Amino acid sequence: MIDEASQALLHKDLNELTEKDGEIERIIEEKLLNLDQMEVLAGLMKVKADINVEMSNNFTAINLYQKALLLLNNVQLTSRNYSITREQNIMELNNALSALKD
Numbered sequence: 852m853i854d855e856a857s858q859a860l861l862h863k864d865l866n867e868l869t870e871k872d873g874e875i876e877r878i879i880e881e882k883l884l885n886l887d888q889m890e891v892l893a894g895l896m897k898v899k900a901d902i903n904v905e906m907s908n909n910f911t912a913i914n915l916y917q918k919a920l921l922l923l924n925n926v927q928l929t930s931r932n933y934s935i936t937r938e939q940n941i942m943e944l945n946n947a948l949s950a951l952k953d
Contacts, residue, residue, distance in 0.1 A: 853899050857892070865895060875918045879925045886926045890937065893919040893926075897944060909951050916951070920944040 857865035900915035
C-alpha cells in the first residue's frame with residue numbers, strides 16, 4: 852500500500868527512490884519534487900521504516916529514516932512556512948535513529 856501511495860501521489864516508485872544511491876540527494880538538488888511532495892515522500896519512508904523495525908530489518912529501517920530525515924531537513928531549511936508537525940516528525944526520526952544505533 853505504501854508503494855502504491857508513492858506511485859499515486861508522486862508518480863515515483865518508492866523502492867527505486869530509496870534503494871538507488873544518491874537518488875534522494877538528486878531529488879533535492881534538482882528540485883524534482885516540490886516541498887509538499889518531499890514531505891509526503893518522507894512520511895511514506897518513515898512508515899516503511901517503522902514496518903522494517905517491526906520486522907527486525909534494522910539496516911533497511913536506518914537507511915529509510917536517514918533519507919526521510921534528509922528530505923525533511925531540506926524542507927525545513929527551504930520552506931517559508933513553519934510547521935510544528937514537520938518539526939515533530941524530524942524529532943521522531945532522530946529519536947528512531949538514535950534508538951536503532953544504540
